[in-house]
Amino acid sequence: MRKKIWILHSLIVxxxxxxxxxxxxxxxxADTAIPVTTLSPPEGNTTFLDGTTWCVAQAGVSQVDLQNAxxxxxxxxxxxxxxxxxxxxxxxPDTLVSHASFAFNSYYQQNGNSDIACNFGGTATxxxxxxxxxxxxxSTSG
Numbered sequence: 023m024r025k026k027i028w029i030l031h032s033l034i035v036x037x038x039x040x041x042x043x044x045x046x047x048x049x050x051x052a053d054t055a056i057p058v059t060t061l062s063p064p065e066g067n068t069t070f071l072d073g074t075t076w077c078v079a080q081a082g083v084s085q086v087d088l089q090n091a092x093x094x095x096x097x098x099x100x101x102x103x104x105x106x107x108x109x110x111x112x113x114x115p116d117t118l119v120s121h122a123s124f125a126f127n128s129y130y131q132q133n134g135n136s137d138i139a140c141n142f143g144g145t146a147t148x149x150x151x152x153x154x155x156x157x158x159x160x161s162t163s164g
Contacts, residue, residue: 074150075148075149075150077126077127077140077148079146080145092118095126103128112124122145122146
């Protein structure tokens with residue numbers, strides 16, 4: 023009887039080990055499958071240590087949510103979105119992530135750089151990397 027219990031116990035332990043290993047492998051594979059979206063051009067060329075922050079689009083959020091947040095920022099949020107319209111100094115690159123990042127940062131600055139002003143339904147995040155590029159200066163957004 024003891025031998026049967028020991029064998030049963032060994033099988034249960036082995037089954038648990040295999041189950042945990044399988045879960046870890048599935049999670050690892052799922053983590054590598056998540057697309058990483060970055061600003062284009064690559065986010066930032068300067069990092070500030072004095073606490074300066076910018077509000078940019080969050081990587082990996084849905085395009086629909088990002089577009090809705092951008093529409094709100096440029097509409098009810100009363101952000102000046104002329105720089106990201108065709109011909110504006112921040113129009114290129116003409117991507118949703120780039121345009122949303124500019125609008126989010128402009129709104130963030132207009133509202134006193136408050137953490138709550140950089141949420142946009144979970145589509146934005148704060149960064150210490152200056153996302154400015156070329157003639158598109160995020161420190162004077164809007």
